[in-house]
Amino acid sequence: xxxxxxxxxxGSVAAARPAIAAxxxxxxxxxxxxxxxxxxxxxDRGRTVRLAAPARRIISLLPSLTEVICALDACGxxxxxxxxxxxxxxxxxxxxxxxxxxxxxxxxxxxxxxLVLAAASARVVDRLEALRIPVxxxxxxxxEGTRRVITAVAAAIGEPAAGEAQWRAISTRIEAAAxxxxxxxxxxxxxxxxxxxxxxxxxxxxxxxxxxxLGMANIVPASMxxxxxxxxxxxxxxxxxxxxxxxxxxxxxxxxxxxxxxSALRERRTCAFAPAxxxxxxxxxxxxxxxxxxxxxxLAAIEKNSQ
Numbered sequence: 001x002x003x004x005x006x007x008x009x010x011g012s013v014a015a016a017r018p019a020i021a022a023x024x025x026x027x028x029x030x031x032x033x034x035x036x037x038x039x040x041x042x043x044d045r046g047r048t049v050r051l052a053a054p055a056r057r058i059i060s061l062l063p064s065l066t067e068v069i070c071a072l073d074a075c076g077x078x079x080x081x082x083x084x085x086x087x088x089x090x091x092x093x094x095x096x097x098x099x100x101x102x103x104x105x106x107x108x109x110x111x112x113x114x115l116v117l118a119a120a121s122a123r124v125v126d127r128l129e130a131l132r133i134p135v136x137x138x139x140x141x142x143x144e145g146t147r148r149v150i151t152a153v154a155a156a157i158g159e160p161a162a163g164e165a166q167w168r169a170i171s172t173r174i175e176a177a178a179x180x181x182x183x184x185x186x187x188x189x190x191x192x193x194x195x196x197x198x199x200x201x202x203x204x205x206x207x208x209x210x211x212x213x214l215g216m217a218n219i220v221p222a223s224m225x226x227x228x229x230x231x232x233x234x235x236x237x238x239x240x241x242x243x244x245x246x247x248x249x250x251x252x253x254x255x256x257x258x259x260x261x262x263s264a265l266r267e268r269r270t271c272a273f274a275p276a277x278x279x280x281x282x283x284x285x286x287x288x289x290x291x292x293x294x295x296x297x298x299l300a301a302i303e304k305n306s307q
Contacts, residue, residue, distance in 0.1 A: 041152055043137045044120040051134060054158025055115035061103055061124070064285040065117040065138060066091055068153050071286035072162050079111045087279065087287075098124075109133065115156060141226045143209035146284040166286055173289025177296045178214050182303040186215035189238065191264075193245035194282060196252060197229050206284040210292055214299075216242070232256055240264055242302070244271040244295070246278045268305070271298035 039051040059080040060066040066085035069078060075088065080095040082103070095111065098104045103124035108116065109131060118125055120137040128135050136156060140146040147167050154163025190211055192201040201207035204222035211218055219238040220228065236258045243253070243264045250272035254260045264270060273281060273294070281291045 039155060039158070041136055041156055043135075043152070044139050045137050047137070049134055049136050051115065051156060053114075055134075055156050057111070057113045057115070058157075059097065059108055059111060059113045059116045060085065061097065061099070061116065061118040061122055062139070063087070063279070064140070064283040065149070065153065067283060067285040067287060068150055068166075069117070069157070071166055072150075072154055072157060072159060074157050074159070077157065079113060080108065105131075117153065140284040141205055143206045143284075143288070146206055146288065149284070150286070170286060170289045174210065174213055174292040177289070177292035180296045180300070181214050182300055184303055185242075185299045187217055188241045189219050190216045190242040190244060191219050191235055191238065191240035193243070193249050193253075194227055196249055198232060198235070199227050199229050200235075201282075202226050202228055206288065207282065210288060210295070214292060214295060233258065235259070236262065242269050242271070242299075244281075244298075245273070247272045247274055269302055271295065271302075 037051075037053050039054065041049045041051070043049055056077055057079050058069060058074070058077045060069055060078060061082045063082065063085045066078070066081050067087055069075060070088050070091065075090055078091065078094055080097045081091050082099050083096045084099060085091050085094075095107065097107055100119060100122050103118075103122060105124060105127055108124070108128065113133060116128055116133055116135045118128075118135055118137055119139040121139060122137070125135050125137055136152070138149045138152060140149045150166055151160065151163040154160050154166070192207055192211065193199070194201055194207070200220045201211075201218075202220045202222055202224050203212065203218040205226040208218050208220075208222070219235070219240045220230070224230075239262065241264055243250070243262070245253075250270055253262075254265055259265065277294055280287045280294060
């Protein structure tokens with residue numbers, strides 16, 4: 001679970017749903033003129049990363065960034081990935097180069113990348129930069145941050161229009177999913193667990209943003225942080241009407257002190273996702289539209305079973 005939280009980290013929601021269209025239409029974090037080189041990009045550390053030309057040999061050290069590259073039809077430019085990247089299937093054949101805490105510097109250097117995509121919190125970033133390997137440190141935690149990352153990566157590969165197209169596709173699918181939410185499920189108070197500490201998806205996270213767009217109310221306010229560690233009593237006191245998490249987490253919850261009293265668990269008003277589906281939910285990337293559909297399908301099933 002700790003590893004899962006590390007990958008993910010790569011208040012009640014207001015009654016009115018936030019509009020996806022409210023996210024700025026410019027390319028935040030990108031400063032380059034089409035058709036010219038070099039390409040200057042500003043990453044999540046506020047640093048400018050200069051590429052002499054669009055990146056052709058890319059290493060991704062975060063699953064969500066791997067997914068962004070491949071969704072931009074640039075999977076063929078990947079020469080290595082982290083150990084947790086598992087989508088799309090073609091990345092399985094690529095060299096595995098460690099994770100946030102133990103990226104394999106010598107192997108990365110040997111692959112001669114012209115760009116490494118990594119989480120801002122990854123230990124390897126400074127070491128690679130000292131070796132003059134360009135590193136774009138990107139770690140989206142909100143829906144707007146996800147949009148910014150997609151457009152920045154698209155600019156890095158010389159395909160800014162593809163980033164805009166991908167974001168439009170994600171937005172359209174989330175909006176379509178929102179229209180399918182059963183009326184009786186709108187406004188339900190929800191708890192979304194991202195690790196068993198427990199850490200939750202707060203209202204200000206990309207998960208929280210998607211839940212809000214679906215009309216859900218989060219029991220973890222934005223003031224508590226993006227993915228805060230909770231006192232388990234917070235969940236008991238909040239008495240969420242819906243509980244969402246991995247299959248393993250949902251199996252464990254009734255064993256926690258006081259949690260057997262949660263009506264959502266007793267009444268099976270829960271969404272327990274298998275590992276592959278759970279990956280879709282907790283990765284801020286091109287599959288967030290699919291994540292919205294998965295959530296709505298579960299809400300519809302809960303409504304049907306309660307009739």
